[in-house]
Each structure stands twice: as structure tokens, then as C-alpha cells.
Amino acid sequence: MIKHSWKQSFSAYTRPQVMGMAFLGFSAGLPFLLVFSTLSAWLRDTGVTLSVIGFFSWVGLTYSIKVIWAPVVDRLPLPFLTRLLGKRRSWMLLAQVGISAGLMTLAELNPQVQIEFIAATAVWIAFCSATQDIVIDAYRIEAIAPEYQAAMAAMYVFGYRVALLVSGAGAFYIAEYIGWNAAYSAMALCMFVGIVATLLSSEPRHKQDKQTIKLESKVETALGVQAHKGALQRLSAWFSDAVISPFADFFIRNGKMAIWILALIALYKMSDITMGVMANPFYLDIGFSKKEIADISKVFGFFMTIFGAALGGVLVLRYGLMKPLLLGAVLVASTNLLFVLLARSEPNISLLAIVISADNLSGGIATSVFIAYLSSLTNSAYTATQYALFSSLMTLPAKLMGGFSGLIVDSYGYAMFFLYASSVGLPAIILVLVLMRLQQPVDKAL
Template sequence: MPPHPTDASPISSVSPDPSAAPARSWRDAVAVYREPATLRMLALGFAAGLPLLLVLGTLSFRLREAGIDRATIGYLSWVGLAYAFKWMWAPLVDRLPLPPLTTLLGRRRGWLLLAQGVVIAGLIGMAWTDPRAHLEPLVLFALLVAFGSATQDIALDAYRIESAASDKQAALAAAYQTGYRAAMIWAGAGVLWIAARAEVADAAGLYQNGAWRTAYIAMAASMLVGVVTVLLSPEPQRRTLPAPRNAAAWLRDVLVEPFADFIRRYRWQAALILALIAVYRISDVVMGIMANPFYVDMGFSKDEVASVSKIFGVIMTLVGAFVGGVLSARLGVMRILMLGAVLSAVSNLLFAWLAGHGHDLRALVAVVSADNLAGGIASAAFIGYLSSLTNINYSATQYALFSSMMLLLPKFIAGYSGVFVDAHGYAAFFIATAALGLPVLLLVALAMRATRTAP
């Protein structure tokens, strides 16, 4: 592992220009996927991706099946704002020790293990709560899962950035994204498949909370993949942090300096970078809240949605993440950012076509496959881009700021998605979400130009 810069160094953990690294051969670009750090990130990415759909997409399917109206489902998606505000406690995750976990495991692994425990507890609570009779407690358990998941993201992003050199960050991001997307398929298709198998035959077609209880317990058990990986993984090289002179100095170092450092390094470009981060995934995030209610309203069964997502979605997601990582390493992150932005918007138009096409399993296969391919490419490049912006001295806090900004505006807008669908229909909604991606293309082009003209 390369030596870390000192705490006084303003140097980023990776080059501020994500396309500045010399191009490597295709063989070298692929070989990095066999390294231990990359394989660990695959498993940890799975643990990071598992909770997201269970408090958003999959939960929306469960709620719609239970008879909860679309407007309420849209508003409940604001549970996901926990991910958008994680920067508020990221400085604590970055610097605060957790005795005895920090002593036993290290700062990064200690926080990871604690966060995973919170996620597991919240999922068990969601499993035993019936939304028809106890919607508010279910939402509170979902908030607990979201908080634990967001905290896990903070610690894991720092762990990933500190675990390998800058020229390997794109591969780590791709491995992370592969595990993340695989977990999202498991938390989306897998949970539907389990719930369908657990249903009582003589009550077919009715909402059965017992079946969903079995599925959510299985998801809680699946988090053990992350727990075991944390226990078996090495802690990144520990940096000796300077002792603060007083409480005010500590607060300034923890709360202010990570953000001031970013502004100092990027100056006027900081506004452009933050604007790009804020809207890059807006098409996907806003559309995703209504995807599962759309499947329910279109008459697709749990088995149909699970089969399509599990077979075709998984394949295309893994292909997309792998292709995005390799192309980013070979051609530069910025070019693949542009490609991902275009593909994300276009894939939403396919859902608009499906809305007018009707209940057609083959059409669903084609649309879900294209959407997952686009998402895998875009996310792998975007994670690599965000990683390139961080200073290793503040990796957890700065990355949390970036990933929080990525979700804040999209999640807020997504809260009104159910109201929009009720007023205008699904086809108009999907077209509108594709249009939301148009400003992204302009911002990526401006960021590419700024990168080329930077001194």
C-alpha cells in the first residue's frame, strides 16, 4: 500500500483530473479485478446495496400490494433523505473512535460493524410490522435501516478510498458497484421471489404479511455477508491525526476543514462540480420510486418481476458495472460519465413505451435489461469520479458530502412522484424523468472542458 500523505498535505487521494492518468493496456485494466482489495469491495458493496431497496423500491411494491395509495408511497420515499443528509454525521464517522470496536477492529471497520448491526435490527423490525395496521412503526423501522445504511456508506466509502492507490480506484468502484447492484437485485427480485414462495396457497392474490416477514428476515440474514467480510478484512493503514489544541480546534478540523479543503483545491470549479453531482443521477432516482408500483398496476406478478430482474437484470447490471469500470480505466472517467448520462435518460423513455405497450413479459425483459446496463455503466463511472475528488485526509466526510448531494434534490422531487402519476399517468411521468436528465449532459460537457483547461 502506498504511503499516505501527512495530515497537513492538501494533496487529494487521487489526481484532481480523473482523465489525467496515462492509459493502461486492456490486460492491466482487467487484471486489477483479481486483487484481494477488489474482491473485498465486491462483498462489501453487496452489504451496502442490500438495504437501499428494502426501504425504497421493494418497500413500495409491498406497500402498493397492501393497498397503500401512490401519493403516500411517494411521500414515504423521503425516508431515503437519510442518505442525502449523511454528511451531517460523516465527520464523526471520520474521526470519532468507538471503544471497544475501534480498539479491536480499527476506526473504519468498527464503524462498519456498528452500522451493519443497526441495519439488521431495523430489517427485523420491518419484518414483523404489518403496514395495513401499523404503517407509522414500519416507517420508523425503515428510517432506522436508512440511518444505519447511510452510516455504513460513509465508513465504507472511506475504507474503499484508503485501501488502494488512485490508479486502482476505478476498478474498486466497479467492484463495489457490481456487489451493490447484485445486492439490489437480491433485495428487489430475491425478496419478491421469497415472498411469493412463502405465500399461503388458499389466499393467493391477497396481501400476506407473513410472506413478507419471511422475505425481510432473509434479507436481514443476508447482511451477514458484510459482517463476515468486515471481520476478515484488514484495516487500512492508520493515519496519525494531530491532537487538537482545544475543543474549538477539534470542531473546526472535523466540521469545517473538510469542506474548506475542497473549495481551496477546486476554487471556481467547485460550484460546477457540486452542480453536476447534485443532478447526475436525477433521472434514475426519481423514476425508481414508482417502478415497483408501476409493475403492480401493470399486472405483473411477484414471480414475473423477480424472474426478469434476477436473470436479465443481474446479467446486464454486472456487465454494465464491469464495462463501466474497464472503459473508465481505459478511456477516462469523464467520457464514460457522458455516456452514462445519455443512457440513463434514454432508458427511462423505454419505460414510457412499456406503459403504453401493456402487460408483456418480453417487453419487460428488454426494458429492465437496458435500464440495468445503463445504470451499471453510469454508476461505475460516477463512483470513480467522486472518489477522484476526495482528499484522503477527509475521505469519509468529503465523499459523504458528494454522495449526499447526489441524492438530496432527486429524493426530494421523487416524493411527489405518486402525485404526478395520479395526475398525468405513468407514460408522462417516465418521459418527464428522462427530460430531467438533459441538464446533466450540459454539466458533464462543461466539467470535461474545465478539466481540459485546468492549469
């Protein structure tokens, strides 16, 4: 990766593709809360029971299994739209129109008598939203050179965070003064930000190199598939090329480092996500009011996350990928130790601001750098499929571990829990150091 001067690194944010990611990030972030916490608030506000609201959390499974249909998005052209807009923008537009239509449908429903239709519509919106995530991730990776991926990720995070404010606080304000149906109608109109951004974007170039074609041919031969013999054989050949070849490609390209890389992907966000599960209950339990938590997290949390993400993009351009990746892992594990200090102290609003600022700054750096790292691992022939796999692997183990957080707090208290959350970040630090060492012979050879 080419290393840039500080001036060149900061100027990355003036590139049209980088600036455009803010609008696509907004489009990706807008539907998320509208099928989760904002929808739960609407349902509760209209008298829906907590047990029914709890079932709506299953809508989130859609985001966790998006890797299942990512190969379809990667390979299947859409009639008319693909010829008009190209491979990525056609799917992006279709997903955005689907989200907007779903939100507009929700705005016409009554939770008291149409709860089944609301559930089905929420699943539809989540499916379209997860599909949009697949395409935007692929577009982001293909639209610009690898060294700018952290900057692209930073702008994506910025747009996503703004969208969370709009679909969270913004929807609540509209619901308070006009009504929930009006709030969802307004959110459906906000999706036009993403639609316009898609129409104004340029389609990335797509090329399948000779090595990829050769790999797919070898996999087909190994499976005994012949694409020119019958419909079933053609379908089998498509499955081989779209689903099996992306996995084979990853292991062939990375060789003995593949297992280490997959382990790092699974563990890098472990410390951050584990701690995040208990953050808000912790703030409340040690005596901070909901207003104090909201004020600090909205002001300090929002801006420090954006600043951290932007700084991560600059660091990647200046120093390459691995050193900032190591820095992010160290910072996330270290800042969790500040929560031990907060747990041992009397409620202090200044200390809360410092801790939240440090936590969000480190999280922002780690997020943008890690997204850039994951992007660098993909093959342009299988961008959507491979990145969907990486993003699922990135969150699933951490979420499973996070489920035990409450048991640790109940048994040992918050201070010991945060020590534990910090310690689970150590494997990620070690794995980054191992990969840096393994890559040294490659770098010297180059």
C-alpha cells in the same frame, strides 16, 4: 489517471480489494429493504393499517441526513476497537453488529401489539445501516488506487443487488413457509457475511498531509478557536477540523470549478431517478402483468445492471474518468427515449425486455462511473464526510423533482413524461462537457 490496456482493465476484477467489495456491498444492501418494502409487507400481512405503514416511510430520512454524523465517523476513534481493527474497520464492525442485533430484535416482536417497538427498532437499524454506508464508502475510496474506483463500485453494486434479492424475494419465501419472525432471524444471520468480510479486510493507510494540517490551522485561526484553551475551545476546534475544514478543502482544491462540480453532482442522476419513479406504474398501466414485470426485471434487469456496472469499471481504467462519465450521461438520457416507443406500442414482452435491458445497462455504466467520479473528488483526510455530502446532494434534488412525476403523467401522458425525463438529462451532459473543457488547461499543464 493512468490509462490501462484492455487486458489490464478486465484484470482489475481479480484484485482482492475489488473482489472483497462484493461482500461489503452485500452487507450494505441487506438492511435496506428490511426497513422498507419487506417490513411494510410484514406489517400489512399482520393487519397493520395503511396509514401506520405510511408513517414507516419516514425511516428513510435517516439515510438522507447521514452527512450530519459523518464527521464523527471520520474523526472519532472507538475505545479498544480502533486500536484492534483500525479507523474504518472498527466503525464498520460496530455498525454491522448493530444491524444484526436490530434485525434479531425485530424477529422477536409482534406487530399487532408492539408496533412502537418495531418503529424504534427500524429507526435503529436504519441509523446503523446509514453509518455502515458512510464507512464502506470511505473504506472503498481509501483501500485502492483511484483508477480502480469504478471497478470497486461495480463489485459493490453486484453485492448490493444480490442482497436486495435476498432481503426481498428471499425473506418473502421464508415468511411464506415458516413465518416473518423466522425470515428476520435469517436476515440477521446473513449480516455475518459483512462481519466476516470486515474482519478479513486490511485497514487502509491513513495519513494527514501538511497541507491539510495547515488548512485546519487557518480555519481555526479564522474562527478564533484555540484547541489548547479549555474544554469548550477544544470542542470548537474539533468541530472546525471535522465539519468546516472538509467544505473549505473542497472549494480550495477545486477553485472556480467547484460550483460546476456541485451542479453536476446534483443533476447527474436527475434523468434516471425521475424516470424510475413512474416505471412500475407505467408497466402495469400499459397492460403487463405483475409476473411479466417481475420476470423481466429480475432476469434482464439484474444481469444487465451488473454487466453495465462492470463495463463502466473497465471503461474508466481504459479511457480515464471524464469520457465514460459523458457516455453514461448520454446513455441514460437516450434510453429514456425508448420508453416513449414502449408507450406508443401495444404490450410486447420482447420490446419490454429490450427497453429494460437498455435502461439497466446504461444505469449500471453511469452508476459505477459516477461513483468513481465522486470518489476522485474526496480528500483522504475527510473521505467519509465529503463523500456523504456528495451522495446526499446526488439524490436529494432528483428525489424532489421525482415527486412531480405523477402530475406530469396525469396532465400529459406517459409518452410526454418520458420525453421530459430524457430532457432533464441534458444539463448533466452539458456540465460534463464544460468540466472537460475547464480541465483541459490543467491536463496540459501536467
